[in-house]
Amino acid sequence: SQQxxxxxxxxxxxxxxxxxxxxxYKTSINNLQWYRQNSGRGLVHLILIRSxxxxxxxxxxxxxxxxxxxxxxxxxxxxxAADTASYFCxxxxxxxxxxxxxxxxxxxx
Amino acid sequence: xxxxxxxxxxxxxxxxxxxxxxxNPISGHATLYWYQQILGQxxxxxxxxxxNGVVDDSQLPKDRFSAERLKGVDxxxxxxxxxxxxxxVYLCASSFGTGADQPQHFGDGTxxxxx
Numbered sequence: 001s002q003q004x005x006x007x008x009x010x011x012x013x014x015x016x017x018x019x020x021x022x023x024x025y026k027t028s029i030n031n032l033q034w035y036r037q038n039s040g041r042g043l044v045h046l047i048l049i050r051s052x053x054x055x056x057x058x059x060x061x062x063x064x065x066x067x068x069x070x071x072x073x074x075x076x077x078x079x080x081a082a083d084t085a086s087y088f089c090x091x092x093x094x095x096x097x098x099x100x101x102x103x104x105x106x107x108x109x
Numbered sequence: 110x111x112x113x114x115x116x117x118x119x120x121x122x123x124x125x126x127x128x129x130x131x132x133n134p135i136s137g138h139a140t141l142y143w144y145q146q147i148l149g150q151x152x153x154x155x156x157x158x159x160x161n162g163v164v165d166d167s168q169l170p171k172d173r174f175s176a177e178r179l180k181g182v183d184x185x186x187x188x189x190x191x192x193x194x195x196x197x198v199y200l201c202a203s204s205f206g207t208g209a210d211q212p213q214h215f216g217d218g219t220x221x222x223x224x
Contacts, residue, residue, distance in 0.1 A: 004151075030209060030210060031209065031210045033212065040217070041217050041218075042113070042200055042202070042215030042216050042217045042218055043152065043200070043202075043213070043215045044215070045212035045213060045214070048210065048212060050210070088151050088152075090151075092208075092209030092210055093209055094208070094209065095164070095165070095207075095208065095209055096154070096165065096209050097154075097209045097213065098154070099144075099151035099152045099153070100151050101150060101151050102149075102150070102151050
């Protein structure tokens with residue numbers, strides 16, 4: 001079963017705009033991770049945020065976590081065509097990581 | 110460092126045939142995962158190894174799927190016999206530690222098509 005559910009399912013923006021993806025989940029977690037998957041490739045780890053953290057940054061990425069609402073968001077600032085990919089949240093318990101359904105991001109020139 | 114290696118990249122078989130996939134994780138990574146990713150969905154964990162022991166195989170259809178990691182390094186995943194619903198990408202991943210707070214490193218997967 002898939003714990004996390006991303007919203008929107010698909011997102012199309014122009015280069016230079018910001019992209020925001022949301023992830024909602026159902027049960028308590030220890031951490032939440034975001035991954036990127038380019039077409040035909042494996043997943044690439046982007047960022048991890050622990051349950052006692054509220055916000056984390058990495059380059060053009062900003063992740064927030066609200067454990068009271070059981071939700072997280074991934075913001076990509078100043079998007080580039082190379083950011084075109086599917087983005088997955090993954091919720092971590094003590095021993096298991098469960099991936100969501102993904103958001104497909106298209107960045108056009 | 111070299112990434113996670115998987116082979117073959119593509120495989121086409123008929124239903125009821127058998128197929129095997131191979132994975133070589135990143136050197137030094139104790140934990141190895143096999144995932145099934147159906148088109149349009151996120152990866153679903155099939156089995157997790159720590160060294161050569163199974164940590165979690167609760168979602169592995171054991172009547173037709175098997176996996177091994179005999180020497181605690183590379184691993185094979187087998188399907189026998191294959192069904193139409195097994196059409197998917199099979200991803201292998203590895204991580205240095207065993208906890209769910211470890212970033213996982215993925216190979217590019219094997220795309221399996223069942224005719």
